Amino acid sequence: MGSLGVLRNTTMVCVPLMRHSVEQMVGDMYQAKIEGADLVELRLDCLKEFNPQRDLQTLLRNKPLPVAVVYRPKWEGGLYDGDENSRLEALLLAKDLGAEYVDFELQVASDIMEKHNLNHRKNCKIIVSCFVDGITSLKEDLSHLVTRMQSTGADLIKLVTNATDITELSRIFHLLSHCQVPLIAYSTGERGLISQLLGPKFGGVFVYGSIEGNQVPGLPSLASLREAYGVENIDADTKVFGLISKPVSHSKGPILHNPTFRHVGFNGVYVPMFVDDLKQFFNVYESPDFAGYSVGIPYKEAVMEFCDEVHPLAQSIGAVNTIVKRHSDGKLVGYNTDCEASITAIEDALKARGLVNGEALLPSPITGKQFVLVGAGGAGRALSFGAKSRGASVTVFDIDYERAKALALAVSGEAIPFEALSNFQPEKGAVLANATPIGMHPNKDRIPVSEETLRDYSVVFDAVYTPRKTTLLKDAEAAGVITVSGVEMFLRQAVGQFNLFTGGKAPEEFMREIVLSKF
Numbered sequence: 001m002g003s004l005g006v007l008r009n010t011t012m013v014c015v016p017l018m019r020h021s022v023e024q025m026v027g028d029m030y031q032a033k034i035e036g037a038d039l040v041e042l043r044l045d046c047l048k049e050f051n052p053q054r055d056l057q058t059l060l061r062n063k064p065l066p067v068a069v070v071y072r073p074k075w076e077g078g079l080y081d082g083d084e085n086s087r088l089e090a091l092l093l094a095k096d097l098g099a100e101y102v103d104f105e106l107q108v109a110s111d112i113m114e115k116h117n118l119n120h121r122k123n124c125k126i127i128v129s130c131f132v133d134g135i136t137s138l139k140e141d142l143s144h145l146v147t148r149m150q151s152t153g154a155d156l157i158k159l160v161t162n163a164t165d166i167t168e169l170s171r172i173f174h175l176l177s178h179c180q181v182p183l184i185a186y187s188t189g190e191r192g193l194i195s196q197l198l199g200p201k202f203g204g205v206f207v208y209g210s211i212e213g214n215q216v217p218g219l220p221s222l223a224s225l226r227e228a229y230g231v232e233n234i235d236a237d238t239k240v241f242g243l244i245s246k247p248v249s250h251s252k253g254p255i256l257h258n259p260t261f262r263h264v265g266f267n268g269v270y271v272p273m274f275v276d277d278l279k280q281f282f283n284v285y286e287s288p289d290f291a292g293y294s295v296g297i298p299y300k301e302a303v304m305e306f307c308d309e310v311h312p313l314a315q316s317i318g319a320v321n322t323i324v325k326r327h328s329d330g331k332l333v334g335y336n337t338d339c340e341a342s343i344t345a346i347e348d349a350l351k352a353r354g355l356v357n358g359e360a361l362l363p364s365p366i367t368g369k370q371f372v373l374v375g376a377g378g379a380g381r382a383l384s385f386g387a388k389s390r391g392a393s394v395t396v397f398d399i400d401y402e403r404a405k406a407l408a409l410a411v412s413g414e415a416i417p418f419e420a421l422s423n424f425q426p427e428k429g430a431v432l433a434n435a436t437p438i439g440m441h442p443n444k445d446r447i448p449v450s451e452e453t454l455r456d457y458s459v460v461f462d463a464v465y466t467p468r469k470t471t472l473l474k475d476a477e478a479a480g481v482i483t484v485s486g487v488e489m490f491l492r493q494a495v496g497q498f499n500l501f502t503g504g505k506a507p508e509e510f511m512r513e514i515v516l517s518k519f
């Protein structure tokens, strides 16, 4: 792997090393360099049997990259619980031995800076850090806290929080854009991930990533920072797009949309957004920087009420999977790209097998067929409206029978109680479409219907795309049935989204290549 290249922003990519032995840490430093990191963070508190004189010499003499030395005490969330003076002495020693950055916690920073005259040192920069356990419960104003950290004489300030909601991150973005001193600020956990990924946009000094084979929980890999997110290309003008979903980490959207943006020279970044509360989310992220969204589980229907306008197709389906913030007036406009994506994926698979629906030259290979849909949520609604538009008759199953009935009514189909699904006998040549998360990673082994009935269908489609070949598709294939993977729908809906996000024409072949090679 090569270097991350010349950063368009000033953000540096840092790898925290939390190994137990000095040898492993040295090895990881080299690995980090190979993978393109700009610096590493040495977490001394993770070392077992740490001998400051001996080990710091070894670490700092062998460093292939600049280092930030951290010796985190238990009282600040680290592992060290020994004598405080020994801890601080080790940090001072690291400074004398040539560490480029040394990290002192806010609680001790002023004293130590004054006592050791650290304001006047040469090569080593002082990071003053603070962990905030819950931004919202913080008694002090965040900017006041930053001012306090700044007044210690720090060269860099590091503020880490554990966001419990994505909306809290907007305060971090605000701080990053307004702070007078170089600031590292991010939130941990799945809900905090975008504070890392968007750091370069708002002026964050470091973005943290982990090296291959030594994944630090909650941190993106260096490879994904570079290949998926392209952090080196993000700047203040970068438009932010994201997948609003819960859960969200399963999505392959980032590895498809980001390289495609770069391929056509569009200055955008696409990130996973773990959203708990749609209303709060849209209230907080109203700036034009947040330019558009994909919408995933479980929000495709609920999100409609937050759109200022909804495209007629999405309106009739009752589900939105794409939102664009219109340039001219900032209004949120909702669309549905799932519908055509899923139906054309099924149609094309049938056409490719020569199944053109008899001699009658009907408009679609599914015209007149029974379309058995499992799952009446957002994706299911899109599928059934698509099926209806092609003249198929829709049979709906959902664990929520009322929901199934409502959808059946909307597409002039029939709803059948879920319990009947395992013994359900479809019409000859019927289409089976799974639009539930059954079979999705990590519950990969489950299928929504009984295996014995699979051979009765002419084609089986699964909207789940992680894994690419679900158990349902494997079983259907084994039963000799044509299968259509959710990956095909995923690709097609993303093509539609790309067009809406950028106002341009998606490079479909390029996107297909990514899907074939990376999914």
Ligand SMILES: O=C1C[C@@](O)(C(=O)O)C[C@@H](O)[C@@H]1O
Pocket: 243, 245, 250, 251, 252, 253, 294, 295, 296, 297, 321, 322, 338, 379, 490, 493, 497
């Ligand atoms: O259903 C899906 C999948 C998706 O939610 C994802 O997981 O990336 C993205 C949505 O746009 C799409 O409609």
